Amino acid sequence: MANSQEHTVKAFDQDIGQLRGLISQMGGLAESAIAEAMVALQRGDAEQAARVAAGDRKIDALEAEVERTAVRIIALRAPMADDLREVVAALKIAGVVERIADYAKNIARRVPQIESEHRIDPISTLPAMAKMASEMVHAVLDAFAARDPVKALAVCESDRALDDFYDSIFRTLVTYMVENPKTISQCAHLLFVAKNLERIGDHATNVAEMVYFAATGTRLTERDKSHHGGTI
Template sequence: MANSQEHTVKAFDQDIGQLRGLISQMGGLAERAIAQSMVALQRGDTDFANDIRLDDKKIDVLETEVERTAVRIIALRAPMADDLREVVAALKIAGVVERIGDYAKNIAKRVPQIESEHRIEPVSMLPAMARMAAEMVRDVLDAFAARDPEAAVGVCERDDALDDFYDSIFRTLVTYMVENPKTISQCAHLLFIAKNLERIGDHATNVAEMVYFAATGTRLVERERGTD
């Protein structure tokens, strides 16, 4: 009986490991897509931008695999309490990471619409914002893999800095549009890109809240109320 139970636990651990691995792959692709979209933007490289859009399908395939694996785990292993929270969290996180990949793809879609010549100065501000957003994605998925609720809290705390970065870029772009109406079209595209990066940070924060709940059984909002 003990051997059977031990085998079941080992099999479940392997399944969870597979689930974490799939999420990690999704996150790696999403993080790379964010960085590559900035490279395409800075170079004005429409071919590279198109490659990024095509690569997004890989994230979609992995999301389907996560769903299939999670359903199989729930059906075969009937996980309880902590284990069930982790499986459900993985399922939700996969959906959020897929949306993060969509934001990177949307940024790449804007590249052909932005003039490659006469680039305005705010273009140079976006890669730093993108790095901040991509680091939040990477760190929150590391927190999920490690079941580290405190690391998840740390990601949430960085969202304000990303919002401030967005506000700064927004003000700069509005100033450009007012002072030089010829830049309105380009500035509008750059505002869209900055907003996409800000939304990536929001989604990383959402994942952090899921990671915290999966690891502790307590929602992050409840923790914050308790520390008031």
């Protein structure tokens, strides 16, 4: 592929800056969505949950804007090689952040399903897991903004801790259900909440792998990636 940089470098950098800005916005909204969904879950606040679900449209709209911007950059600037790859990476990362926000929406949507009269113990460990997942999202978007492979690698590594957290919550919830059959339906919903948080960590890790590859040209090995998805 040609290495010539026929487009105006400065204009391209501005365009890429615009893409990065949009993705940062998406990331900020995704982090808020996770936090607000968890508050809604803890309080059993269906109205707040509905606001989280409605707010997801803003993130979808930003993703559409990333797509339009990327297509415009490609059409107008005809970027080559590395630059084109960077635009494609931004497009993919926007898609992953949108998925992360979707998981927050899924959590919010579950809130009205969970009876709030009988709050159960295991719910208390989920916010800590949510915080860990949300911090991974924050860290990976920092790594993306700074094109920092070391930060990206740290996100991949923290995914193991999140998976362990998930496994522990899964076991706790199953034990709780066995001992308190009346809570089975509620615990089943919380299992899905935990799984959604675990998936958020997986997606943050996917972005981290993209950032790592973009910055170093080296893909993380299959062994590094095989831990994805938790064990349960």
